Amino acid sequence: MDNQSVAAGGGDGGSDQLISDRPVRVYADGIYDLFHFGHARALEQAKKSFPNAYLLVGCCNDEITHKYKGKTVMTEAERYESLRHCKWVDEVIPDAPWVINQEFLDKHNIDYVAHDALPYADVSGAGNDVYEFVKKVGKFKETKRTEGISTSDIIMRIVKDYNQYVLRNLDRGYSRKELGVSYVKEKRLRVNRRLKKLQEKVREQQERIQTVAKSAGMHRNEWVENADRWVVGFLEMFEEGCHKMGTAIRDRIQESLRGQVSRDSTYLLNGKSDLDDDSDDDEDGDEYYDDDDDDVEYYDYYENNSDKNGYQKRCNS
Numbered sequence: 001m002d003n004q005s006v007a008a009g010g011g012d013g014g015s016d017q018l019i020s021d022r023p024v025r026v027y028a029d030g031i032y033d034l035f036h037f038g039h040a041r042a043l044e045q046a047k048k049s050f051p052n053a054y055l056l057v058g059c060c061n062d063e064i065t066h067k068y069k070g071k072t073v074m075t076e077a078e079r080y081e082s083l084r085h086c087k088w089v090d091e092v093i094p095d096a097p098w099v100i101n102q103e104f105l106d107k108h109n110i111d112y113v114a115h116d117a118l119p120y121a122d123v124s125g126a127g128n129d130v131y132e133f134v135k136k137v138g139k140f141k142e143t144k145r146t147e148g149i150s151t152s153d154i155i156m157r158i159v160k161d162y163n164q165y166v167l168r169n170l171d172r173g174y175s176r177k178e179l180g181v182s183y184v185k186e187k188r189l190r191v192n193r194r195l196k197k198l199q200e201k202v203r204e205q206q207e208r209i210q211t212v213a214k215s216a217g218m219h220r221n222e223w224v225e226n227a228d229r230w231v232v233g234f235l236e237m238f239e240e241g242c243h244k245m246g247t248a249i250r251d252r253i254q255e256s257l258r259g260q261v262s263r264d265s266t267y268l269l270n271g272k273s274d275l276d277d278d279s280d281d282d283e284d285g286d287e288y289y290d291d292d293d294d295d296v297e298y299y300d301y302y303e304n305n306s307d308k309n310g311y312q313k314r315c316n317s
Contacts, residue, residue, distance in 0.1 A: 005213025024050040026141065027110040029058035029096050031065055033072040034154050035082035039148035045143040046114035047088040056108060057089045068098055068123045082150070098122075099130050105139070114141040163189055191242075198238065202231050 028046045032039050047055045062076045074082070076094070083092045097104055099122060119129040134140045158165055166179055167189055176186045206227045272310060 013248045023054035024107050025056060025111045026053045026110075026114050027058060027100075027105075027108065027112070027115045028051065028116075028143075029060070029100070031069060031072065031092075031151070032057075032079050033151045035074075035079070035086070036148040036149055036151070036154065040086055041086065041144050041146045042116070043086055043088040043113075046141065047090075049112070049141050049143075050124055054090050055088060056091045056093055056110065057083050057086075058093040059083060060098060061095045064098055071149075099136055102133070102137075106132075110139070112139050112141045116145045117142045118145075140294060151279050163192075167193060171223050179291045195238075197235075202234065206231070279299055 026046050026049055028043060031041070043055065043057065047053055059076070059079050062072065064077075065072055072079070080092055080094050083089050093108065104110070105113075113131065113134040115131055120131060122128060122130045122132075129135070131140060166181055170176065170177055170181075170189075171185065176183065181189075209227045
């Protein structure tokens with residue numbers, strides 16, 4: 001056999017085929033969300049399934065993936081680009097079909113389809129297994145899954161430790177709105193983290209106390225009881241501090257409300273002061289009229305004196 005010729009065995013029920021003078025075109029497909037080393041190992045197996053294999057990798061777009069599998073973390077463009085940076089991949093085929101048929105194999109001159117042998121349920125309704133057709137025609141090459149790693153496993157880890165990842169991103173500058181977290185939840189997460197750190201410090205102190213107790217030959221239970229009392233006292237002080245902080249916030253809000261009420265009262269009192277000023281003017285007017293009484297007395301005095309002076313002039317004349 002020519003060195004460039006390959007005797008390739010087919011999949012289930014397939015017959016041997018002779019491919020010569022060209023690379024064997026092997027096709028692998030998937031979603032490849034959160035591309036990880038499990039994906040890379042599967043593609044490595046597909047690439048190494050023949051000495052001169054040319055590996056084509058199909059990746060389904062967002063529309064068909066969300067319809068038949070569910071929401072992805074990465075967009076279709078991000079998933080395509082991740083595959084292009086895998087060293088085992090020779091060519092990426094975007095918008096890959098959910099179920100492979102003969103027309104697709106002929107269009108891309110595909111010799112074999114590589115995937116793990118477990119039946120992959122066809123939720124589109126075309127069949128029981130999306131690879132049912134290529135298995136029947138003898139164009140299926142089996143690869144092995146990598147245990148302990150999958151996209152679902154990675155998402156599960158994130159969901160399991162969701163609060164820690166929220167705090168992680170808050171510390172890195174993301175806002176709570178970007179993370180879809182309420183104001184109350186953000187504060188609760190931060191307080192819980194502080195409490196956890198305090199608990200860790202208390203635990204460290206307990207371990208140190210126990211170590212010292214052992215080295216000093218003292219009774220362990222006595223040290224533990226003392227440590228427990230110290231922990232209880234510390235937590236009570238912390239709780240009291242939290243209560244004081246809450247009280248201070250409440251007082252500040254009440255003070256702000258009282259300030260608003262005070263400003264409204266001042267405004268009303270200013271209006272009343274204007275009315276009082278008018279009353280004062282009236283009182284001043286009364287005093288003015290009292291002065292008129294003095295004038296009347298003056299005129300009476302003048303008239304009396306005038307008559308007296310006239311009488312004196314007449315006597316002298």
